[in-house]
Amino acid sequence: MVEEPTKRARRGRAPAPAGRTGRPRQAEVARLAGVSQATVSLVLGGKQQGAAISQETRQNVLDAAGRLGYVPDPAARRLAAARNDLLGVFSFTATFPTDVQHSYYPFLVGVEREAAARGYDLVLFTGSSTGGAGAGGPHPLNRARLADGCLLLGRHAPVDELRRLVDDGFPVVHLGRRDEPEGLAWVGADYVSSSREVVERLASLGHRRIVLVREDDEAPASTDREQGFLEGLRVAELPETEAVFRSADPALDLTPERLRQWLAGGVTAFVAEETDSGGAWRALSTAVREAGLKAPRDLSLALLGSPPPDLADAPEPTGFDIPRAQLGAEAVRLLATLVAGEDVPERPVALVACTYRPGATAGPPPGARPAPG
Amino acid sequence: MVEEPTKRARRGRAPAPAGRTGRPRQAEVARLAGVSQATVSLVLGGKQQGAAISQETRQNVLDAAGRLGYVPDPAARRLAAARNDLLGVFSFTATFPTDVQHSYYPFLVGVEREAAARGYDLVLFTGSSTGGAGAGGPHPLNRARLADGCLLLGRHAPVDELRRLVDDGFPVVHLGRRDEPEGLAWVGADYVSSSREVVERLASLGHRRIVLVREDDEAPASTDREQGFLEGLRVAELPETEAVFRSADPALDLTPERLRQWLAGGVTAFVAEETDSGGAWRALSTAVREAGLKAPRDLSLALLGSPPPDLADAPEPTGFDIPRAQLGAEAVRLLATLVAGEDVPERPVALVACTYRPGATAGPPPGARPAPG
DNA sequence: TCCAGCTGTTAATGCGTATTAGTGATGCGC
DNA sequence: GCGCATCACTAATACGCATTAACAGCTGGA
Numbered sequence: 098m099v100e101e102p103t104k105r106a107r108r109g110r111a112p113a114p115a116g117r118t119g120r121p122r123q124a125e126v127a128r129l130a131g132v133s134q135a136t137v138s139l140v141l142g143g144k145q146q147g148a149a150i151s152q153e154t155r156q157n158v159l160d161a162a163g164r165l166g167y168v169p170d171p172a173a174r175r176l177a178a179a180r181n182d183l184l185g186v187f188s189f190t191a192t193f194p195t196d197v198q199h200s201y202y203p204f205l206v207g208v209e210r211e212a213a214a215r216g217y218d219l220v221l222f223t224g225s226s227t228g229g230a231g232a233g234g235p236h237p238l239n240r241a242r243l244a245d246g247c248l249l250l251g252r253h254a255p256v257d258e259l260r261r262l263v264d265d266g267f268p269v270v271h272l273g274r275r276d277e278p279e280g281l282a283w284v285g286a287d288y289v290s291s292s293r294e295v296v297e298r299l300a301s302l303g304h305r306r307i308v309l310v311r312e313d314d315e316a317p318a319s320t321d322r323e324q325g326f327l328e329g330l331r332v333a334e335l336p337e338t339e340a341v342f343r344s345a346d347p348a349l350d351l352t353p354e355r356l357r358q359w360l361a362g363g364v365t366a367f368v369a370e371e372t373d374s375g376g377a378w379r380a381l382s383t384a385v386r387e388a389g390l391k392a393p394r395d396l397s398l399a400l401l402g403s404p405p406p407d408l409a410d411a412p413e414p415t416g417f418d419i420p421r422a423q424l425g426a427e428a429v430r431l432l433a434t435l436v437a438g439e440d441v442p443e444r445p446v447a448l449v450a451c452t453y454r455p456g457a458t459a460g461p462p463p464g465a466r467p468a469p470g
Numbered sequence: 471m472v473e474e475p476t477k478r479a480r481r482g483r484a485p486a487p488a489g490r491t492g493r494p495r496q497a498e499v500a501r502l503a504g505v506s507q508a509t510v511s512l513v514l515g516g517k518q519q520g521a522a523i524s525q526e527t528r529q530n531v532l533d534a535a536g537r538l539g540y541v542p543d544p545a546a547r548r549l550a551a552a553r554n555d556l557l558g559v560f561s562f563t564a565t566f567p568t569d570v571q572h573s574y575y576p577f578l579v580g581v582e583r584e585a586a587a588r589g590y591d592l593v594l595f596t597g598s599s600t601g602g603a604g605a606g607g608p609h610p611l612n613r614a615r616l617a618d619g620c621l622l623l624g625r626h627a628p629v630d631e632l633r634r635l636v637d638d639g640f641p642v643v644h645l646g647r648r649d650e651p652e653g654l655a656w657v658g659a660d661y662v663s664s665s666r667e668v669v670e671r672l673a674s675l676g677h678r679r680i681v682l683v684r685e686d687d688e689a690p691a692s693t694d695r696e697q698g699f700l701e702g703l704r705v706a707e708l709p710e711t712e713a714v715f716r717s718a719d720p721a722l723d724l725t726p727e728r729l730r731q732w733l734a735g736g737v738t739a740f741v742a743e744e745t746d747s748g749g750a751w752r753a754l755s756t757a758v759r760e761a762g763l764k765a766p767r768d769l770s771l772a773l774l775g776s777p778p779p780d781l782a783d784a785p786e787p788t789g790f791d792i793p794r795a796q797l798g799a800e801a802v803r804l805l806a807t808l809v810a811g812e813d814v815p816e817r818p819v820a821l822v823a824c825t826y827r828p829g830a831t832a833g834p835p836p837g838a839r840p841a842p843g
Numbered sequence: 844t845c846c847a848g849c850t851g852t853t854a855a856t857g858c859g860t861a862t863t864a865g866t867g868a869t870g871c872g873c
Numbered sequence: 874g875c876g877c878a879t880c881a882c883t884a885a886t887a888c889g890c891a892t893t894a895a896c897a898g899c900t901g902g903a
Contacts, residue, residue, distance in 0.1 A: 120615055120640070122889060133853050138891055149851055166634060168615040172554050173889035175545035176858050183593070191586075193578045195795070202575065205566045213564075213596035218613070220556065220593050223586035236541050240591065243544040243554075261539075265493055410783075495859060506883045511861055522881055546859035549888050849900075855893090862887085869880075 121165035130154075130161035137162070141169070175243060184217045184432060185247035187238065189254055192221055201250050204272060207425030208248065215433050220244050242267060246436040248428055252316070268435035270428045270445075274317040282435060282445035284428040288321035288401070289328065291417045291451035295368060295399050296329025298415075298453070303461045304366040304397060305335060308359060310377045311370045313345040322370045322401045347380035353388035360396060365462035371402020371419075378404065382411065393460030400458075415456030424449050494538040503527075503534035510535070514542070557590045557805060558620035560611065562627055565594055574623050577645060580798030581621065588806050593617050615640060619809040621801055625689065641808035643801045643818075647690040655808060655818035657801040661694035661774070662701065664790045664824035668741060668772050669702025671788075671826070676834045677739040677770060678708060681732060683750045684743045686718040695743045695774045720753035726761035733769060738835035744775020744792075751777065755784065766833030773831075788829030797822050 123137040130137065132154060140150055140158040161167075171181035186192065186208065194200050212219055222240050238258040241247035246268030249259070252275065260278040262269050274285035299307055309326045311319055323341060330337050344350040359367075369377040378400050385392060392398045392412075400416035427447050435445065496510040503510070505527060513523055513531040534540075548554040559565065559581065567573050585592055595613055611631040614620035619641030622632070625648070633651040635642050647658035672680055682699045684692055696714060703710050717723040732740075742750040751773050758765060765771045765785075773789035800820050808818065 124889085134890085135853055135855095135892085136851090138889095139852090142891070149849090151851060154851075166612045166615060166638065168612050170549070170554075170889055171556075171616055172545045172548040173858090174891080176543075176549050176860090176888090177890045177892080178858060179891060191582060193575060193582045195579055200575075202566065202573075209564060209566045209594070209596050218593055218595050218616075220591055221582070222591050223582055239541050240544050243548070243591075261541075497859080507860080508862080508883060508885090509881090511859095512882090515861070522879090524881060527881075543859055546888090547861080549858090549890090550860040550862080552861095552888065845903090847900100847902085850898085851896105852898105853894105853896075855895095857892090858890090860888090862885100864883105864885080866883075867881095869878100871876105871878080873875095 120170075121162075121167045122170075123167070126158065126161045126165055126167050129165065130157045132158060141167075172243065175245075180245045180436065181243075182217050183220050183244040184212055184429065184436075185220045185222055185241045185244035186250065187222045187241055187247050187254070188250035190251055192223070192250070201272075203421035204250065204425035204428075207422030207427075208429050209425075210422070211426035211429035215429065217245075217429070217433070238262065241269070246270070246432045248272060248432060268432055268438075270432040270435065272424065272428050274321070276317070280445075282431055284424055284431055284447045284449065285317075286419045286424060287448040287450050288318060289325035291453070292322045292325025292368075292401050293329040293332065294325075294453055295401060295416055296326055297333055299366045299368070299397060299399060299459060300329070300333030300335060302366075302397065302459065305462075306362070306364040307335065307340065307366040307368060308364050309341045309368045309370070310347060310351065310381050311341065311343055312347060312372055312377055313343055314372070319370055319372070326368060326401075344377075344380075347377045348383070351380040351384045353384050356384045356388050356390070364396075366397040366399065366459065368399045368401060371400060371404075371416075375405030375408070378414070379408070382408070392458040395463055397459040397462065399456075412457040413454070415459035416454050417451040418454050419451050420449055493543075494540045495543075496540070499531065499534045499538055499540050502538060503530045505531060514540075553618050553809075554616075555590050556593050556617040557585055557802065557809075558593045558595060558614045558617035559623065560595045560614050560620050560627070561623035563624055565596075565623070574645075576794035577623065577798035577801075580795035580800075581802050582798075583795070584799035584802035588802065590618075590802070590806070611635060614642070619643070619805045621645060621805060641805055641811075643805040643808065645797065645801050647694065649690070653818075655804055657797055657804055657820045657822065658690075659792045659797060660821040660823050661691060662698035664826070665695045665698025665741075665774050666702040666705065667698075667826055668774060668789055669699055670706055672739045672741070672770060672772060672832060673702070673706030673708060675739075675770065675832065678835075679735070679737040680708065680713065680739040680741060681737050682714045682741045682743070683720060683724065683754050684714065684716055685720060685745055685750055686716055687745070692743055692745070699741060699774075717750075717753075720750045721756070724753040724757045726757050729757045729761050729763070737769075739770040739772065739832065741772045741774060744773060744777075744789075748778030748781070751787070752781070755781070765831040768836055770832040770835065772829075785830040786827070788832035789827050790824040791827050792824050793822055 123134045123141070126141075127134045127137045136150065136154065137158050140155050141162060169181070171183055174181040186205075188201060192201060192205075209219065220243065222237075236258055238254060239262075241262065247262075247270075249269055249271040250273075252273065254271075256277050259269070259281065263278050263281050269281065271281055271283040272285075273283065275281055275283045296307060307330065309323060311323060327337055327340070330340060342351075367381055369381045371378065381398060385396070385398065390396060398414060400414040402416060403418055404411065404414050427449055431445060431447055496507045496514070499514075500507045500510045509523065509527065510531055513528050514535060559578075561574060565574060565578075582592065593616065595610075611627065611634075614635065620635075620643075622642060622644040623646075625646065627644075629650050632642070632654065636651050636653050642655065644654055644656040645658075646656065648654055648656045669680060680703065682696060684696060700710055700713070703713060715724075740754055742754045744751065754771065758769070758771065763769060771787060773787040775789060776791055777784065777787050800822055804818060804820055
């Protein structure tokens with residue numbers, strides 16, 4: 098005679114596996130250890146406070162858990178209003194695009210290291226754009242709530258959803274400056290100071306007229322660089338008029354003729370911003386080459402960021418490096434603070450300094466005497 | 471006088487867990503729509519089957535949900551569903567090492583894509599080696615049980631723990647051939663056929679004596695290549711004696727003299743295996759260069775795999791490419807099958823073919839007439 | 844002897860959702 | 874007008890864990 102199947106049994110059968118098969122619950126551990134589920138929770142919760150558990154019981158429970166290979170269910174943990182030691186990583190493009198160049202890899206290096214150091218595992222929310230796990234729901238970002246907190250990569254997260262998370266007090270940290278949803282925590286590179294420093298160094302080499310080449314984009318990363326550039330000019334008491342060359346398509350607008358024109362006008366150094374495409378720098382380099390010029394002999398060049406990888410064999414540009422791994426690590430650190438939720442910084446924002454890269458494309462302006470001293 | 475804080479209130483305050491803040495639950499939606507929570511669940515669950523909900527009620531619920539901005543709690547959803555739609559990715563080295571070259575990036579490309587397509591998110595278990603989240607427990611691999619199933623990268627997973635998982639019926643797929651724990655599912659590249667094909671092509675170019683250069687390693691990837699190589703010789707009816715040159719340190723043992731010796735003995739083609747370090751291929755290339763020889767003019771070279779990235783500017787070696795992204799995708803596919811648990815393949819193993827790469831380092835042997843036809 | 848005060852453990856409950864057994868109400872056939 | 878389906882929905886329960894009130898056993902002071 099067959100027992101009427103319990104709900105439990107039925108569940109365990111067909112859709113099966115993830116559930117019952119081999120995954121022990123606290124209840125099983127408890128049974129094996131000869132205690133109650135609550136005791137197991139107390140022991141494994143590892144709370145020092147208020148934990149009045151005898152050494153013996155504790156050991157029994159730990160042994161049992163070990164033998165069964167018990168691992169807490171993250172969803173249950175989370176639901177019970179505790180933490181599950183998971184940090185989410187959310188990007189609205191593929192985290193691992195086919196082309197390594199466009200990936201967040203450098204950041205992830207730091208993210209992984211710091212997360213590991215702090216005892217967190219990472220959840221990669223997939224296919225945020227391509228219709229992955231979250232494609233069903235109209236609120237993909239919401240999946241993030243499964244984790245204790247979430248890192249946001251890229252600028253494409255919809256503001257509304259994001260605001261929602263922030264307002265709900267869900268810990269989120271955006272990688273890269275981002276002002277939009279008020280109160281959003283972010284970690285960014287200090288483009289302003291770094292750009293200023295580059296300009297100051299050029300000035301101290303003797304350059305008196307410097308031009309910034311930038312693309313036509315209002316991203317914070319661009320405007321910050323421009324601000325730093327202008328500050329640098331000001332500090333060095335150099336003219337700011339016509340110092341910024343802005344073009345929607347530098348490859349077209351930045352001709353060798355234009356370049357010679359500048360040189361004739363007394364410009365001796367050029368600074369380009371780094372963008373995803375590297376368009377500004379690429380255009381600048383091309384124009385210089387086509388004009389038959391050479392840096393740093395005929396003019397000085399600097400890049401506010403790292404060169405695109407396909408130009409890796411070119412001489413190393415003077416400029417600065419963005420410490421991406423460090424940014425990633427910093428973001429995790431901040432996120433961990435928010436998750437802990439104890440002493441939330443009033444302005445949950447972190448700026449990381451970039452490191453100056455001497456490089457080989459800048460020197461004294463042509464015709465200048467060797468640097469004094 | 472301060473009210474004694476209720477549990478509820480305390481929770482909502484400091485750590486600000488997923489909870490209370492203002493986020494509506496199904497219960498609230500239900501109240502607003504004048505129905506029961508269960509009805510809300512049924513409507514929003516979007517199940518066609520068995521859902522006997524009137525059009526009117528359905529609309530009411532949807533309206534209410536919309537007005538409140540209801541969003542399901544993923545933790546609760548997953549708890550109730552007895553699955554969490556998470557696939558683990560476990561490696562015993564950092565998943566994102568500082569050096570991109572040593573990373574699993576190419577695999578992850580495929581893993582992410584396929585996981586997204588199937589609605590899974592990924593859990594990256596951090597610091598599996600460096601003492602991350604799981605360093606405490608003596609059984610780091612156990613953390614994998616947190617997910618519905620787990621992908622294993624790299625060959626360093628301890629057999630005992632692994633066997634444990636497999637025996638428990640926990641879905642695991644190893645990326646790369648692996649026989650050790652009986653019954654372990656894996657996905658690997660078909661090195662045997664691919665290597666054989668390379669040899670056959672060389673033979674059909676007219677080469678009669680071919681030597682394989684390999685490192686002193688017993689990894690399946692190495693032995694498979696050798697097997698394929700030997701099979702290739704056999705098929706082409708070429709001599710197998712002294713055809714395999716095995717060295718613990720090819721950079722030392724593979725001298726230009728040795729090379730000339732071989733050539734003098736009638737060898738016209740060399741095949742190197744690909745390894746992490748690329749040692750064999752590197753040594754071979756160096757020896758050829760130092761001997762003042764050129765491929766394919768003086769001899770033919772082939773590489774059983776992809777060249778190390780730092781040799782990217784060298785002529786493209788003849789050989790085959792390992793479809794890493796495809797391997798990753800295949801692994802996820804297999805893992806998903808195991809997780810679903812319905813029709814588990816009896817032999818949960820998948821071989822993926824490599825694609826032949828014509829390259830530019832192989833041609834007819836010197837002195838041979840042009841290929842007939 | 845009795846009770847206050849510990850200590851160590853458990854029973855009970857809640858988190859938000861999915862699922863299923865069950866309940867009225869209605870319609871249908873005869 | 875009486876069963877009997879069917880329909881539309883609700884009540885109840887489970888999911889796995891954390892948390893807390895409560896309880897049993899014990900000690901020591903009065």
